[in-house]
Amino acid sequence: MRWKKISDAVIRRLPLYLRVLDELAADPNVQLISSQELGVRAGVGPALVRKDLAWFGEFGKQGVGYEVRFLRDELRRILNLDSEINVALVGAGSLGIALSRYNQKRRAEDNSFTLNIAALFDSDPKKIGTEIDGVMVYSTEELKEKVTELDIRMAIITVPSESAQKVADALVEAGVKAILNFAPVKIGVPEGVHLASADLSLELQRLAYYLRD
């Protein structure tokens, strides 16, 4: 199924709703949530909550609200988070290793978290063939082969800026359709591949704006 016309801004809010619903579902006494309450907890206006969810179907009842577990399951399905997704992480430097560890911790705490960093890739011969916190490090030369073998569908790039585009090209060639890039450089991907930037320096630079007094 595709919902072609739905904007990135809508998609960006769905994981926020999912996080709230996951928290609520942990309480067996909670059955329903109003769009008002969901909005407050997710930090989104209630009208926007209703509008966002309406893109995907009729999940709520006027005056009653949303059934928490049903909406959670629907959002998981919409976000493709209803089954395990293997993720490659390219660049096993300190940031890459920290992210891999963070992923494992997240998965240990929350068994509904389906994103799994299944393989690390690096060009350093000293790292290749070792395991870092239980995740195998492969050579970046093996990207294409391992992406197929391990059914990897997403990738995280944590290599230095100068290698980021080359790595992205190799990932695209290997068939990866979604990439999260941490290198502080703009990279290009062909249509049909979704790229998100997690450039931390950009985020900090943006925040600095608000220091004006």
Add this chain to the structure above:
Amino acid sequence: MRWKKISDAVIRRLPLYLRVLDELAADPNVQLISSQELGVRAGVGPALVRKDLAWFGEFGKQGVGYEVRFLRDELRRILNLDSEINVALVGAGSLGIALSRYNQKRRAEDNSFTLNIAALFDSDPKKIGTEIDGVMVYSTEELKEKVTELDIRMAIITVPSESAQKVADALVEAGVKAILNFAPVKIGVPEGVHLASADLSLELQRLAYYLRD
């Protein structure tokens, strides 16, 4: 000076423009850039580039474009990046240490990068009083004192979810006005404090949406 009504979406794009201008300014043969070219390089439509910049003044000339170094300097000034800003990082775990290292590397490569992680904070007695990659680790108990002493204006939170709100409260009390939160939990801050979330799991969950084929 304040530009009260300018939306976060506009501010979010300014560092993208700045990055392009920094790259261009490195080439002594480049003097001018059109909004078209600036847009393409920043991944933003040219009309939006002109509209965004117009919020802050008249930087370009019709049919001529923008003077690269002048616009770069103006954007730095607007973003408060024309002088050094000390940043505290709370949570010297693997992610925190990786971010601190990333910041140092970034600063070594680019001497115009003014954001400086000047102090780490942690609650682990084994870490407190040590230096990690040249940055001192203080006790989280000392937050208020050190924020004043070191003139810290921004903070990055990389503690576990359950401590994130407590840390944010302490930072706010210490006078920090901008916080980047990496803990996968929604935290609250009072008005006047700017909070950005860098929840990596949300970013990955959002990307998973695009795997649908």
